[in-house]
Structure formats: C-alpha cells, structure tokens
Amino acid sequence: DQIAPVIQAFENRTNLSRHHFTALIRERALSIDVAEKTLHRLILRYYYFGSTKIALVALPRGPKRTKRGREESGEKDHANGEIPDKTNNRRGRKNILSDELSPNNFVVTPDDVDDMLRCYKQLLRKGPTNKTIAHETYLSTFFQKSHPDTYRQYINKQISEPVTYRQFCYYING
Incomplete structure (x- = not known):
C-alpha cells in the first residue's frame, strides 16, 4: 500500500534514473509521512525478493541480544536460582x-x-x-x-x- 504508487511509476524506465528514483521516493515519503530511508529500503526489499507482496511482510525477529552481543539465556538460569558455570563462558582461544x-x-x-x-x-x-x-x-x-x-x-x-x-x-x- 505504501509503495504501490512508486512501484507503478517505476514501470516507466525513465523513472529508474538516479534523480527520478530518489525524487519519487522522497515525494511519496513526504505524502504518507514516513521516513525516506524506510520507504527506500521497502522498495529495494520488494525488488530483491522477486517483486512479491510477501517480501514486504515483517521479518521474524531473532534471539534477543545483550549489550555484548550474547543471547540472554544466562539470565534465565540466574533468575531460577541456578548459578551459570563461568568456566564455560571464558573469553579467548582454547x-x-x-x-x-x-x-x-x-x-x-x-x-x-x-x-x-x-x-x-x-x-x-x-x-x-x-x-x-x-x-x-x-x-x-x-x-x-x-x-x-x-x-x-x-x-x-x-x-x-x-x-x-x-x-x-x-x-x-x-
């Protein structure tokens, strides 16, 4: 729905030039009050995944990460009263x-x-x-x-x- 008018405009090959491409995205983003970058990413995703509406469905989220980039599985063990084994989490090469x-x-x-x-x-x-x-x-x-x-x-x-x-x-x- 958000990108449909832009996709229709891109069927005309002259609109795929660098200047027209970004201008059309910018105009559409302003008209529906969405960030230009978000709309640009949606359009690229639409074309990348074969020009299907399924490509625009929200992707599933991965496991939740902590500040250091690790999964939060250790906190669950700690919440149950179990103390996780620190020796298995050692940093560096073995x-x-x-x-x-x-x-x-x-x-x-x-x-x-x-x-x-x-x-x-x-x-x-x-x-x-x-x-x-x-x-x-x-x-x-x-x-x-x-x-x-x-x-x-x-x-x-x-x-x-x-x-x-x-x-x-x-x-x-x-």
Missing part, C-alpha cells in the same frame, strides 16, 4: 593442550592479581626484565605458594597452565 589435559578451570582472584603485580615490581627493582621472565617467576614462586595443589598438578602435566602468559599480561597491563 589452549591447544586442553584436549589432552583438562581445560583451564582456574579463576584468577584479586589476590592473585596482587601477587602478579608484586612479582613484576620485584623483578623490575632488581634490574631489566620482561614479562615472559616475570610470568615464569610468578608461576614458580608466588603461584606455587598460594596454590600448591594446582601448581603440583600443572608440574605433573595433569592440567594445562593455570595462568597463561596472555592472562598475566592482561592483569599486569590492567
């Missing part, structure tokens, strides 16, 4: 060894971040260092003291690296 070893389930706490910073600062006070050395030192000293069972499993190659180099750099830079 470790190559996680198929052979168990996946990295270690969750870094604020105390661990403080230990990382303390380790890095200690090494900087001693002289020039880099983050690779600081990461290795953190795992072998600070992490070993605060999480002996996890460190033992890591050394015995039962689990993958609990705090990766990337995580270490992320927390140091943050």
